[in-house]
Every structure is written in structure tokens, then in C-alpha cells.
Amino acid sequence: MLFVRKNIMAFTGLFLCIFLVVHLGGNLILLLPSETAHGLYNSYSAKLGGNIFIRVVSIFLYLSILLHTVYAALITSKNNKSKGKKYLVNHTIESSSWTSQNMGLLGFSILIFILIHLSNFWWRVKLGYGEIVPLDSNGLKDVYLITTELFKNPYYVFIYVIFIIPLSMHIKHGFSSAFKTLGLYNLNYIRKVSIIGNMFSIIILIGFSVIPVAVYLRGL
Amino acid sequence: MRVTFKIWRQESNSDDGRFVEYEVDNISEEMSFLEALDSLNESLVQQGKGVIAFDHDCREGICGQCGVFINGRANGPHSNTTTCQLHMRSFKEGEVIVVEPWRAKAFPVIKDLVVDRSSFDRIIQSGGFITAKTGTAPEANSILVGKDIADSAMDMAACIGCGACVATCKNSSAALFTSAKINHLNILPQGKTESSKRVLEMTERMELEDFGHCSFTGACEIECPENISISNIAKMNFDLLKAKLFKG
Numbered sequence: 417m418l419f420v421r422k423n424i425m426a427f428t429g430l431f432l433c434i435f436l437v438v439h440l441g442g443n444l445i446l447l448l449p450s451e452t453a454h455g456l457y458n459s460y461s462a463k464l465g466g467n468i469f470i471r472v473v474s475i476f477l478y479l480s481i482l483l484h485t486v487y488a489a490l491i492t493s494k495n496n497k498s499k500g501k502k503y504l505v506n507h508t509i510e511s512s513s514w515t516s517q518n519m520g521l522l523g524f525s526i527l528i529f530i531l532i533h534l535s536n537f538w539w540r541v542k543l544g545y546g547e548i549v550p551l552d553s554n555g556l557k558d559v560y561l562i563t564t565e566l567f568k569n570p571y572y573v574f575i576y577v578i579f580i581i582p583l584s585m586h587i588k589h590g591f592s593s594a595f596k597t598l599g600l601y602n603l604n605y606i607r608k609v610s611i612i613g614n615m616f617s618i619i620i621l622i623g624f625s626v627i628p629v630a631v632y633l634r635g636l
Numbered sequence: 637m638r639v640t641f642k643i644w645r646q647e648s649n650s651d652d653g654r655f656v657e658y659e660v661d662n663i664s665e666e667m668s669f670l671e672a673l674d675s676l677n678e679s680l681v682q683q684g685k686g687v688i689a690f691d692h693d694c695r696e697g698i699c700g701q702c703g704v705f706i707n708g709r710a711n712g713p714h715s716n717t718t719t720c721q722l723h724m725r726s727f728k729e730g731e732v733i734v735v736e737p738w739r740a741k742a743f744p745v746i747k748d749l750v751v752d753r754s755s756f757d758r759i760i761q762s763g764g765f766i767t768a769k770t771g772t773a774p775e776a777n778s779i780l781v782g783k784d785i786a787d788s789a790m791d792m793a794a795c796i797g798c799g800a801c802v803a804t805c806k807n808s809s810a811a812l813f814t815s816a817k818i819n820h821l822n823i824l825p826q827g828k829t830e831s832s833k834r835v836l837e838m839t840e841r842m843e844l845e846d847f848g849h850c851s852f853t854g855a856c857e858i859e860c861p862e863n864i865s866i867s868n869i870a871k872m873n874f875d876l877l878k879a880k881l882f883k884g
């Protein structure tokens with residue numbers, strides 16, 4: 417079971433990483449001048465929603481988040497059960513990073529953020545709850561408007577920027593850890609993968625925090 | 637030099653245990669940490685008190701008996717060393733030195749600082765060997781082994797089973813130990829034939845013994861007295877994945 421569990425964690429984790437690349441890529445449209453961004457963003461969003469391939473992938477995405485969370489809970493509980501008494505003095509932070517020791521805590525913060533994020537967009541646009549989504553001049557759902565409206569609120573800008581930090585940290589450790597879990601053992605490759613993971617986590621951090629700030633500043 | 641030892645005392649596994657402080661002032665910087673404990677024990681004998689139980693044997697860093705948790709680190713403040721190789725010069729005058737046994741569910745305390753590491757023995761018994769006829773030693777050159785393979789097998793076989801990896805791991809995982817014990821055989825021609833069976837059985841035993849998952853924090857390879865690399869765990873995962881997928 418140890419084996420199955422960790423492999424599921426690694427697979428779903430890496431799948432979520434791939435999703436983040438696509439998600440960031442699409443959202444970079446928001447950084448374009450607003451006239452261009454408006455139409456482009458709405459048609460991008462409509463295409464995503466209409467594409468059967470994307471629909472199938474998004475089912476995998478929801479499933480991944482679910483499995484990743486369920487297995488995170490299973491793994492963390494097994495780990496806690498394996499521990500003995502707590503050490504009176506524990507400086508194991510000198511021999512490993514805080515991030516690597518707190519993947520569960522970081523993951524839990526991400527989960528909270530995912531819920532906030534879904535309630536902001538997915539809930540309204542996809543499921544049709546709450547205020548009706550207005551249409552743009554091309555008759556498409558005006559997701560651009562919803563997004564820019566949301567980031568007029570400085571509290572939301574703050575939340576979106578702050579919660580990217582645990583995500584970035586989680587990836588910094590998780591990316592290379594996943595490869596090792598899946599059996600990448602050549603030291604040279606391990607080193608390269610952790611460099612890629614570090615760069616990836618920085619790109620995610622900068623990319624996702626610049627977007628809400630830029631949208632906010634433009635809306636002032 | 638004068639130091640205060642704050643040591644975990646526990647009569648037996650059923651006893652609750654507690655910390656007891658001992659001030660000592662007859663310690664020299666040249667003493668090894670274990671000699672300082674010896675000297676403390678001698679004075680306890682003179683006072684008619686029970687001595688502090690701790691494991692040790694070779695006192696030269698090769699048997700893996702001596703590990704304890706000192707001031708929050710496995711085997712004390714230095715990386716990649718055993719407790720017996722630690723000297724009192726690594727501590728400051730007047731320092732309080734907290735000494736605790738390895739903590740893990742799979743390592744129950746026997747007495748004071750001595751823990752039961754037979755869970756490690758059972759992992760080895762489940763597959764950490766090769767099946768071969770006993771008798772006179774076979775001709776050494778009948779199975780040729782490349783120097784790089786031999787060196788790498790020796791690096792992994794260097795594991796002395798001290799348990800520092802488990803003690804320092806936030807999950808009490810035995811992944812570093814188990815992977816070293818699997819890989820040093822799996823990499824050699826003598827061990828290859830039974831490699832799938834070995835990795836399946838030893839990892840299964842590891843789980844049954846109540847060790848946790850590996851989160852790749854890397855703490856184990858920093859504390860390992862033998863510098864066993866964490867890439868061994870990845871190799872074990874690779875062999876395990878292969879064995880599970882192509883079990884046939």
C-alpha cells in the first residue's frame with residue numbers, strides 16, 4: 417500500500433503541475449492591452465468549455481485533485497501513526513527543508529485556495545449559480561468582465577497573491593520528489609529535475625501573482 | 637569541562653519514562669561522548685544508583701549500535717557520523733545536553749536510551765540475502781563484476797543499520813535502510829536473479845513493521861554515518877514499480 421499510495425500522489429501531483437502550466441498560459445492573456453484581452457480571453461474560455469478533449473481532461477483534473485487530497489490524508493495519517501513519542505528537542509530542520517517537512521500543511525492551504533477560487537469562477541461560469549454571467553458583444557460569456565471585476569477588490573488581489581506562495585513551495589519540493597517516487601534514480605537527472613522544479617515554482621509564483629496585481633492596477 | 641546531561645530514563649517498555657538532569661564537572665574535551673556517559677555511570681554506581689543504559693559495541697563507527705538523539709539531532713550536532721565518533725569538544729562549557737532514545741513506533745524503548753531495532757532484522761530476514769549453496773568458497777573469478785558496480789554495491793553495503801535514518805525522519809520511514817539493503821544485492825549478478833522477489837518482500841515487511849512513507853525530505857542522508865545516498869530510495873522505487881508491473 418505504501419507503494420501504491422505514493423505513486424498515486426506522484427502521478428496526480430505531476431498531472432496538476434501540467435495543468436498549472438496550461439492554466440498560467442491561458443491567463444497570461446489578461447496581461448495584454450484590455451481591448452485585445454477582452455475578446456481573446458472570452459473566446460479562449462468558450463473554446464475550452466466547448467472542446468470535448470478539454471472536457472475529458474478536466475474530469476481527470478477534478479479526479480486528480482480529489483485523489484491527491486484523499487491520498488494526502490491517508491499518507492499523512494499513516495506517517496503520524498508511525499511516529500514514536502515526540503522528541504523534547506528536535507532540530508531536524510537543520511538536516512532538511514521546512515517545505516519538505518510540511519507538504520501536508522502546504523497542500524491544505526492550497527485546498528482552501530482551490531475552494532475559494534472555484535467559488536469565484538467555476539461556481540458561476542460553469543455551474544451557473546449566483547449572479548447570471550453577462551454576455552459580451554460576440555454573445556460569449558463575459559468571463560473577462562467577471563475576472564476584472566473580481567480583481568477590483570484589493571482583498572481578492574491580496575488573497576490570490578498570498579495563496580500562490582504555499583502552492584509555489586509545494587511544487588518546489590513536490591516536483592522533484594514525485595520523480596524520485598516514480599523511480600528516477602540517476603543522480604545527474606535528479607539534480608536536473610530539481611533545478612527544473614525550482615524554476616517551475618518560481619515561474620508559477622511570479623506568473624500567478626503578477627496577473628491579479630496587473631488587472632487591479634489597470635482597473636484603478 | 638562542566639556540562640549538564642538531560643537524559644531520558646525509562647525502566648522498561650511499560651514504564652512512562654522521564655528526563656533526569658545530571659550535572660557533571662569532571663569531563664575533558666578530549667573524551668568521546670560515550671566516555672563522558674561512562675564516567676557519569678561510574679559516579680552513579682558509586683552513589684549506588686542505577687546506571688544509564690545505552691547501546692555501544694565497537695566505538696569506532698562500524699557496528700551501528702550506539703545511536704542516540706543528542707540536542708535535537710541524530711548522533712549529535714555533526715552530520716554523517718555515529719554517536720561514538722562524537723567528542724565532548726563539540727559542546728560548549730556549561731551546555732545542557734539533551735539525550736533521547738531513537739523515537740519511532742517500530743523502535744520501542746527497551747530501557748533508557750536502548751531501543752529494540754529488531755524490526756530492521758526482520759526486514760533483512762525477509763529478503764536481504766542471496767540463495768546460494770554453502771560450503772567452500774566458489775572461485776572468485778567465475779562471476780566477473782565491473783569495478784564501478786562493485787564500488788557502488790560497497791557504498792550501499794556500508795549501511796551499518798544504526799537507525800539514524802528512521803530516527804531523524806519526520807515519518808519514521810525506513811526507506812533509506814531498506815533501499816540500501818535491497819540495492820547492494822540487486823545491483824550484483826549474484827543478487828539479480830532474485831531482485832523482484834527481494835524488493836517485493838522487503839518493502840512489504842517494511843510496511844508491516846510500522847515504518848512510515850518516504851517524503852524525500854533528505855534528512856536521512858544528512859544524518860547517515862555512511863553517507864548512503866537518497867537516490868537509493870528512488871532506485872528501490874524503480875525496482876518495485878518494475879516488479880509490480882511485470883510480475884507475470
Ligand code: HEM
Nearest residue numbers: 426429432433488519520523524527590591593594597851
Ligand atoms: C495544484 C495543486 C497541487 C499540485 C500541483 C501538487 C503537487 C504535488 C506533487 C508533485 C507532489 C509530490 C508527490 C511525491 O512526493 O511523490 C505532492 C505531494 C503532496 N501533496 Fe500536493 N499538489 C497540489 C495540491 C495538494 C493539495 C490540495 C493537498 C492536500 C490537501 C496536497 C497534499 C500533498 C501532500 C501531503 C504531499 C506529500 C506526500 C508526501 O509526504 O510524500 N497537495 N503534491
Ligand code: FES
Nearest residue numbers: 695699700702720
Ligand atoms: S559503537 Fe559501533 S558504531 Fe558506535
